[in-house]
Amino acid sequence: MASDNELFNRRKYVKGTMTRLRNSLTSEFLASASEQMLRTKQEHAQSIFKEYIDLTVQVNDDHDPTPVEEAYFVCMDLLRTTLQSRFGTTAAAAKPSGGSNNVTSKLKLPDIQIPPFDGKYLEYKPFIELFTALVHNDSNIVDIQKFVYLRGFLKGEAFDLINNLPIQGSSYSEALTILRDRYDNSHKIVFEHISKLLDLASILRPNVTMLRNLISVAKQHVAALKNLNEPVDKWDSILVCILSRKLDPVTNRAYCLDRNSSQSPTFTDFIKYLETRALALENSSNNDVIGARKVQATAAVTNNHVAKCYYCGVAAPA
Incomplete structure (x- = not known):
């Protein structure tokens, strides 16, 4: 049986694996990866998260100062959104075992068609009004998913403006502000x-x-x-x-x-x-x-x- 020290080290390695997986999901990768590759990434994320939960139970440490839940949710949201928008499909929700940390997906993201915005002033207001109606005002979509949608509908200069924002819920309102300050110039x-x-x-x-x-x-x-x-x-x-x-x-x-x-x-x-x-x-x-x-x-x-x-x-x- 592995010692507590070995279990802690293994959990540390698993956390690093999840971080590397999240960092690999760049916009370029998501835009070009095949459906099978995206599904493989989903299965990998689920496997990593399941092992993390199992290790957490074994070491009896529910107060990890740097848990991987956020990275896992970001990965799954990115992959589900990309599968839906590019292939019209979603994958089954992950249900990792061990403890009470089961993860379920209650939301099926809508198939949204919005012409991409590349930074032309004349196209900003039509774009943002359509995005607001179809995505921003939808209470069933959480901020991190709205941010992923927004990134997917931008290209060129407009995408470059928000490309370096971390993929997290708080980045959504910041991205909207950046775009408004840049393009909402009457x-x-x-x-x-x-x-x-x-x-x-x-x-x-x-x-x-x-x-x-x-x-x-x-x-x-x-x-x-x-x-x-x-x-x-x-x-x-x-x-x-x-x-x-x-x-x-x-x-x-x-x-x-x-x-x-x-x-x-x-x-x-x-x-x-x-x-x-x-x-x-x-x-x-x-x-x-x-x-x-x-x-x-x-x-x-x-x-x-x-x-x-x-x-x-x-x-x-x-």
Whole structure:
């Protein structure tokens, strides 16, 4: 039978093994590991924790100053979350024996689909609002799991900002604060929306696809600016000036001729005109295609009938 000293040393080694296992579960590993590898890691964590409990019972020491429960829970939460998010599966809960320290899992994490956030200012508010609705406000998910979810939905600069935070429950609120301080910048977001309008590609000749894109982009960014409490209702002349300079000369000239010159142009009327223009271009393009097909069909009929001898049906020489 092993001595108490040997049991204490063995328990110390087991604790170190659990720590090393937790440290091995990096975001890079979790993102690339196979399902079988993740399940193997789960089984390894369960085996380590079971041995730790058995050793604790044998040495009769329930007051370990540095227990491994937290490391074990972190490992299992990370692995269960990754299995669920990447493969849509979870593993059975671990039930280590020995004493009253059995571990059970009562929560099946939801399969959440949120577009990743990589640090673009214009994408922060949509991302954080969706994350808040699907994860943050879910009382069934504990903070450490929310933090794991948050890490999984970040990439690039945004991920780098919180990458060094320890994987524990208290890091969740700190990570949210870091992201908010970095990206919740209303003035920067407003400038980004305006820049997108200014940087719209110019249309060199009538093109329905580019015109539709200009309409869509303009409406989206103006709506976003309005949601940011910018006085876009008073920007009609500025918006029309910016967007009209992006039009091809033919469309721009047609707009100037068609609009009522006795009234100041409005953004709404300008967009309605462009939508009507785009529809006309589409119809004209369709008619051109139909006309071209009719010409081709007529030519084919002519070639099939006129080019043959009337009496014998043999094709006439070219």
